[in-house]
Amino acid sequence: MLKEEISDAGGGNDWARVCDTCRSAACTVYCRADSAYLCAGCDARVHAANRVASRHERVWVCEVCERAPAALLCKADAASLCTTCDAEIHSANPLARRHQRVPILPISGCLYGPLPTDHGCRKMASATETEDGFMCTNGDETIAEDEDEAASWLLLNPGKNSTNQNNGFMLAGEVDDYLDLVEYNSSVENQFTDQHQQQHYGVPHKSYGGDSVVPVQSGEAKDHFQQQQQQHQNCQYGLDYDASKAAYSYNGSITRTVSLSSVDVGIVPESTMSDISISHTRPPKGTIDLFSGPPTQMPTQLAPMEREARVLRYREKKKTRKFEKTIRYASRKAYAEMRPRIKGRFAKRTDAEVEVDQMFSTTVITGYGIVPSF
């Protein structure tokens, strides 16, 4: 086996912890009672088995390392973090230190599966979706926050619903298309060629299938995902969404105007964003929420079932969000970090360095084989 394959497929310490039960899926929650990390499906199955099990307190797994129970919720980063990651991230700079973090309360009861009322857990749309979909918690707060966030995704155009529906393509019936890339691509009647999409979104259409070791999204999926995030964030922040919306309109001359890099990296949002509680649309109690409107902003023409389906899809997409940069080849990262630089650029290694490398080549190779611990 090649070095890169070893390092990438070898399951280094940085990979998300796998479910202790099924050993196949990435864990999403940590059950304190069972001292076990569980994926969504196993959690649903195990804790729905009986009443006692359903009372087990669980916490989400840290969204950064995906290996430890989350202890804090950073409102600015919209992330549940373990103590280690929290310390690491929020000691990075003064702005990060100002992020408001709150302890994460344990969740118990039915996270997934059917529930009796509309305000409680929702029925799953299908058995397969039960595997992934986090439906609700017993805590009203969490439910409401999720509802609000999901609702913000369903908004056609917050604050401009009444006036702009005819201009962009964000018409009522097209929200679905916006939420789903494939549908979106077809719905715009191929107004964007591949070239256009690359031009405007900067995401090449490329399949990494051949080179891919790590499961990857297609370029379109990534791009669409970012679009979703942008829309979502704009909704949350109350920003004028016209600019980014225009990027999806039929006017090909308008490009995306809002940078996504901070979303991509997703570790420490800088600037004033840190002062805004952006992670949850629900503002702290006692504050005025200028941005998220009353439920009447919801598109009233959506049938309950349709809305439910969209919320479900939103939640699934939310679960698959990847804010952090994905390292596909840990060995390359290792090489890059070891490589000599001149003003940040890679520099040629000197003859002496090459000789040293050759002398210790066996050691080096062995070392790269076990590299992926980032």
Add this chain to the structure above:
DNA sequence: CCTTGCCCGGGGGCCACAGCCTAGG
């Protein structure tokens, strides 16, 4: 209200090279 100049932040390009992929022998 418009123009000009300055400041600041962020994005993207650049670099070398190990390893992967593919075509051809």
Add this chain to the structure above:
DNA sequence: AACCTAGGCTGTGGCCCCCGGGCAA
């Protein structure tokens, strides 16, 4: 069909330049 080789391509991180937005005059 299996194997080998050569050449092209990809991905990786840190720094710096350039561009655009914001602000004041």
